Amino acid sequence: MTDPSRSFRSLRAEAIVLRHSDYGEADRLLTLYTREQGKVRAVAKGARKIASRKAGHLEPFTHVKLQLAKGRDLFIVTQAETINAFMPLRDNLTQTGRAAYVIELFDRFIPDEETANPSLFRLLAETLSRLASETVPWLALRFYEMRLLDFLGFRPQLFECANCQNEIKAEPQFFSASLGGAVCPRCGQGLPGLWPISVDALKHLRHFQRSGFREASRARPAEQTRKEIESIMQGYFTYLLERELNTPGFIKRVNAALSAQSN
């Protein structure tokens, strides 16, 4: 009885629905990230019934206010009310793909039964809301990746060489996933598994790392730099997870099918 979460039967929580899957006869098993309890699993009883009062509030990507009861090992959702359904994220495939990427990254990196982390919760909610407003989706995603790495303790070292700790100068460098940062050209000679990184890409990564979203969102990197940054971040995440993420592949396959059809 030392665990404080056991001392109450029911709690109010604000949550983002990360995933859902079918459970039992007509229930849904939800993975939630709550402001109050971190990542938890909860059962929504009867959520697959057509007249369920909860189902519509519990779709993935929804920011929701919940009443949770403590079951034997899972929470049970007793009430649900949408705070923000982020409707634009459900309107087209590109938007759904972006949201799915944000959620997958979050779900893979954040372990279950994590203690509450309100700033991490805010990052997730703000990212979804930035994507929904669709002003600068690409930047919203990169900013999110950078902040998520901060929270996870994998903040890439971009100002000093991750190998010799000397200051990184304005010249083409390398990026090392295993060392977790930029590597100067001199150290880069003998090291395996390095990716080249251009001055422009490094400059933007640094900018995302030390600026707030308002400043970061003013950046307008060239198309080529965007692609470079995206592939470096993707590579870094794949290295950290020791596996590929599903969503980028999904987006690629969907886009390939759609462009093949339009030709």
Place this chain on the structure above:
Amino acid sequence: MLLPEPILNLINALERLPGIGPKSASRLAFYFLRADESLSSELAEALTGLKAKIAYCSECFNITEAGRELCDVCANPKRDGSIICVLEDALDVLALERTAAYQGRYHVLQGVLNPIEGIGPDDIKIRPLIDRVARGGIREVILATNPSMEGDTTAMYLQQQLRASGVNVTRLARGLPMGGDLEYADQNTLLRALQGRQQMD
């Protein structure tokens, strides 16, 4: 506790079924032991070769008996072949058939797109649907995947894929369920119910 091997085998097999834990498995196994022999033999018979006795309709991918090319719906000349209703799985066909109001044919996708789980267009029966529409003779495709993130993703993808064919693509209406309560409706449902409101005459 030591149990004879036959009953242990049965318990282990039952435990592998969804929603059945060790306790339920033992309870069921002992029930079989006490019940009439016919229960076991009928169940065993039903299970034997189940997969071999089932095939998928070559047209719509609904389940049908092995050895048959087409399912009941596709083989029925009275059904309207120019309308296709696209569903996630075979159980949804049953639900639609229960309405007794739909006279068109079906297409069973056998799954649904899911970006997070990495289930893409090639993992479900999307290609055969596109080909079927491309062969012509189709007036309307009704997208009847579930109103969920995955179902909507699938519908949006299909809509884009079918756009070039010029066929009329519709989506099942979304609105308030029978016996529902406005107070509890989510914004998404209520908004669509409002948009899709109908004239009363």
